Amino acid sequence: MGVCSLYMNGNEHASKGSGTVKIAIPMAGGSFSEHFGGAKELLIFDGDRSTGRINRRELLAAPEHQPGSLPRWLEQLNVDAVVASAIGERALIMLADAGIEVFLAADDMTPYGLAAACLLGTLPRASQENTRCGGHHDHDGHACHH
Numbered sequence: 001m002g003v004c005s006l007y008m009n010g011n012e013h014a015s016k017g018s019g020t021v022k023i024a025i026p027m028a029g030g031s032f033s034e035h036f037g038g039a040k041e042l043l044i045f046d047g048d049r050s051t052g053r054i055n056r057r058e059l060l061a062a063p064e065h066q067p068g069s070l071p072r073w074l075e076q077l078n079v080d081a082v083v084a085s086a087i088g089e090r091a092l093i094m095l096a097d098a099g100i101e102v103f104l105a106a107d108d109m110t111p112y113g114l115a116a117a118c119l120l121g122t123l124p125r126a127s128q129e130n131t132r133c134g135g136h137h138d139h140d141g142h143a144c145h146h
Contacts, residue, residue: 020055021047021080023118025111027059032111034085037065044077045115052120054112071095083114089128102126 026039071094103123
């Protein structure tokens with residue numbers, strides 16, 4: 001099943017418009033967390049699309065994991081994009097409805113490298129079909145339907 005939202009467009013990659021962008025990278029134990037809902041922290045990067053430069057980064061503790069809490073929190077932080085490997089359909093829809101684009105993480109990249117690739121528009125858009133979290137199943141002790 002595909003993800004539907006009024007705010008999603010059909011572009012495979014991020015638009016390369018100008019201006020600043022806030023990119024969230026899920027983290028756990030000081031490393032990239034492949035599973036969006038399991039992130040204990042988020043590394044927030046502020047970048048400039050016109051120069052392609054990352055200007056600032058900040059590590060923030062994620063809110064307690066409850067369905068919908070992370071997308072709502074990122075919306076309050078005015079995040080523009082999220083980079084993840086595994087993300088549930090509900091989270092994809094909530095992020096899209098908040099105007100937050102979600103991109104698929106490339107293997108073997110550092111959080112900084114993922115943010116830079118997202119800023120440059122080289123990461124593919126995440127979808128239910130291309131993430132590793134494809135439905136309602138047990139994922140490290142919790143159901144993957146957020």
